[in-house]
Amino acid sequence: MDKSSIEIKVRGYHLDVYQHVNNARFLEMLEEARWSHYDAYPPKMFIEEGWGFVVVNINIDYKSPAVLGDVLNIQTELSRIGGSSLTLRQEVSVKGTGVLAAGADVTFVIIDLKTKKVLPVEGQLLEVLTRKL
Amino acid sequence: MDKSSIEIKVRGYHLDVYQHVNNARFLEMLEEARWSHYDAYPPKMFIEEGWGFVVVNINIDYKSPAVLGDVLNIQTELSRIGGSSLTLRQEVSVKGTGVLAAGADVTFVIIDLKTKKVLPVEGQLLEVLTRKL
Amino acid sequence: MDKSSIEIKVRGYHLDVYQHVNNARFLEMLEEARWSHYDAYPPKMFIEEGWGFVVVNINIDYKSPAVLGDVLNIQTELSRIGGSSLTLRQEVSVKGTGVLAAGADVTFVIIDLKTKKVLPVEGQLLEVLTRKL
Amino acid sequence: MDKSSIEIKVRGYHLDVYQHVNNARFLEMLEEARWSHYDAYPPKMFIEEGWGFVVVNINIDYKSPAVLGDVLNIQTELSRIGGSSLTLRQEVSVKGTGVLAAGADVTFVIIDLKTKKVLPVEGQLLEVLTRKL
Numbered sequence: 001m002d003k004s005s006i007e008i009k010v011r012g013y014h015l016d017v018y019q020h021v022n023n024a025r026f027l028e029m030l031e032e033a034r035w036s037h038y039d040a041y042p043p044k045m046f047i048e049e050g051w052g053f054v055v056v057n058i059n060i061d062y063k064s065p066a067v068l069g070d071v072l073n074i075q076t077e078l079s080r081i082g083g084s085s086l087t088l089r090q091e092v093s094v095k096g097t098g099v100l101a102a103g104a105d106v107t108f109v110i111i112d113l114k115t116k117k118v119l120p121v122e123g124q125l126l127e128v129l130t131r132k133l
Numbered sequence: 134m135d136k137s138s139i140e141i142k143v144r145g146y147h148l149d150v151y152q153h154v155n156n157a158r159f160l161e162m163l164e165e166a167r168w169s170h171y172d173a174y175p176p177k178m179f180i181e182e183g184w185g186f187v188v189v190n191i192n193i194d195y196k197s198p199a200v201l202g203d204v205l206n207i208q209t210e211l212s213r214i215g216g217s218s219l220t221l222r223q224e225v226s227v228k229g230t231g232v233l234a235a236g237a238d239v240t241f242v243i244i245d246l247k248t249k250k251v252l253p254v255e256g257q258l259l260e261v262l263t264r265k266l
Numbered sequence: 267m268d269k270s271s272i273e274i275k276v277r278g279y280h281l282d283v284y285q286h287v288n289n290a291r292f293l294e295m296l297e298e299a300r301w302s303h304y305d306a307y308p309p310k311m312f313i314e315e316g317w318g319f320v321v322v323n324i325n326i327d328y329k330s331p332a333v334l335g336d337v338l339n340i341q342t343e344l345s346r347i348g349g350s351s352l353t354l355r356q357e358v359s360v361k362g363t364g365v366l367a368a369g370a371d372v373t374f375v376i377i378d379l380k381t382k383k384v385l386p387v388e389g390q391l392l393e394v395l396t397r398k399l
Numbered sequence: 400m401d402k403s404s405i406e407i408k409v410r411g412y413h414l415d416v417y418q419h420v421n422n423a424r425f426l427e428m429l430e431e432a433r434w435s436h437y438d439a440y441p442p443k444m445f446i447e448e449g450w451g452f453v454v455v456n457i458n459i460d461y462k463s464p465a466v467l468g469d470v471l472n473i474q475t476e477l478s479r480i481g482g483s484s485l486t487l488r489q490e491v492s493v494k495g496t497g498v499l500a501a502g503a504d505v506t507f508v509i510i511d512l513k514t515k516k517v518l519p520v521e522g523q524l525l526e527v528l529t530r531k532l
Contacts, residue, residue: 011434012283012446013290013427017180017334018246022279023188024160028412031157035410047150047411047467055156059192068283068446113151144301145313146294146421150411150467157412161279168277176335180278201313201416283446284512289454290426297423313416321422325458379417 002131003077004037007095010070020065021072026102027058030090033074034106037088041128051125052111056085060104064094071095078130084118085109086129135264136210137170140228143203153198154205159235160191163223166207167239170221174261184258185244189218193237197227204228211263217251218242219262268397269343270303273361276336286331287338292368293324296356299340300372303354307394317391318377322351326370330360337361344396350384351375352395401530402476403436406494409469419464420471425501426457429489432473433505436487440527450524451510455484459503463493470494477529483517484508485528
């Protein structure tokens with residue numbers, strides 16, 4: 001399957017008053033994983049030339065606390081391709097135990113940064129998003 | 134209705150490469166609004182004495198970009214009370230135009246910080262969460 | 267004196283593993299105070315028209331921990347005007363007790379966003395930075 | 400020399416309105432590098448057993464903007480050992496060009512988390528901080 005994964009070690013600054021990784025921080029980790037998922041494509045393509053990756057919905061389940069010293073494994077996989085939007089499935093689990101800390105469906109569109117219009121998911125764009133190019 | 138609201142002005146550090154408020158930053162703003170929603174109750178009650186406010190799901194729609202200088206109005210309202218979990222409806226709109234930037238359903242449980250067990254939503258806890266105490 | 271102040275209440279997401287406000291978070295709070303200090307001037311002037319506020323040095327002393335529920339008072343004052351750089355003195359104290367949590371000297375330049383050159387501190391720019399316009 | 404280094408790739412969420420890495424975000428990157436510098440020692444030693452790593456001063460020069468796609472190399476080295484405080488020298492440079500983006504002196508103390516007293520830098524503590532243990 002076309003799945004990518006990264007690892008992030010939980011540090012003191014990721015935690016909040018409950019001593020677990022903060023709910024907003026998980027979203028930042030998911031974003032890091034998405035940039036990594038498409039890392040083979042230059043930022044130039046996505047930013048300067050005009051494709052904007054715009055998140056339209058995130059549905060995230062927080063299943064189990066992630067704590068100091070945990071090494072988190074974040075897996076990312078394209079799970080749905082629509083005519084104009086797509087969904088990435090992202091799961092964060094603790095390395096070693098495999099316990100799921102969080103699972104999210106992240107739905108996004110690609111816009112033309114100049115016209116701000118949503119681009120149809122086809123041709124070269126589809127190939128890049130499915131990492132076939 | 135038992136709705137609260139706060140205002141946050143969009144600053145340069147809230148933005149990302151797309152020059153709009155970053156998706157994770159919105160979650161931090163929603164958390165700020167939740168703390169404010171229950172601000173009449175001392176942190177001591179929620180933290181030191183033993184009630185942990187633990188988010189189990191966030192389903193957020195990003196509807197329209199929020200940009201530098203926008204004053205965001207964030208409204209928070211308890212929208213569902215279950216036996217063990219509750220849901221807050223939170224909406225972020227741009228002051229002046231009223232345009233909705235983001236809308237989220239945030240589902241949470243209250244745990245006993247010592248035993249880590251989920252507490253039933255009843256009695257004094259219910260009164261605090263519905264802000265009737 | 268030409269001093270401004272803002273208040274920020276310490277929330278659960280500001281804390282780190284030590285249960286005090288994280289060192290990097292203080293810098294975000296100082297940046298919030300700087301935007302507020304120049305809030306009478308539209309972002310358009312600073313961003314779109316071409317003045318970039320670029321920090322070149324921050325020297326910050328962390329004096330005392332800020333904890334959950336503290337209301338922080340952040341004072342900002344222009345303390346030095348040089349030919350090309352300026353320094354803001356910013357102090358964060360706990361409301362009520364007045365205990366100093368952090369004190370920082372923030373040195374910055376204003377650049378022309380198009381040419382990336384540092385602008386001389388004179389004329390209209392000087393009047394804006396000293397808040398006399 | 401006893402120098403460690405890590406790499407962090409600049410992503411869209413690290414940037415601010417000026418399209419460069421935000422000043423506060425650099426501090427988070429430096430903190431990541433400090434955790435990494437002492438990664439051979441378990442969090443248990445530093446947190447649960449009672450050594451608190453408390454930053455008392457950061458003096459950071461922002462030398463050159465870091466932008467989207469840059470791979471940052473962050474070097475950390477113990478540069479001063481005092482009786483009660485120590486200083487780490489941390490430098491952030493852009494991989495490939497070697498251009499210095501930021502350089503910081505981070506002064507810290509180790510406190511006993513129970514008594515909140517500053518510990519003298521000697522014995523086992525000194526060996527850990529100099530990474531000789």
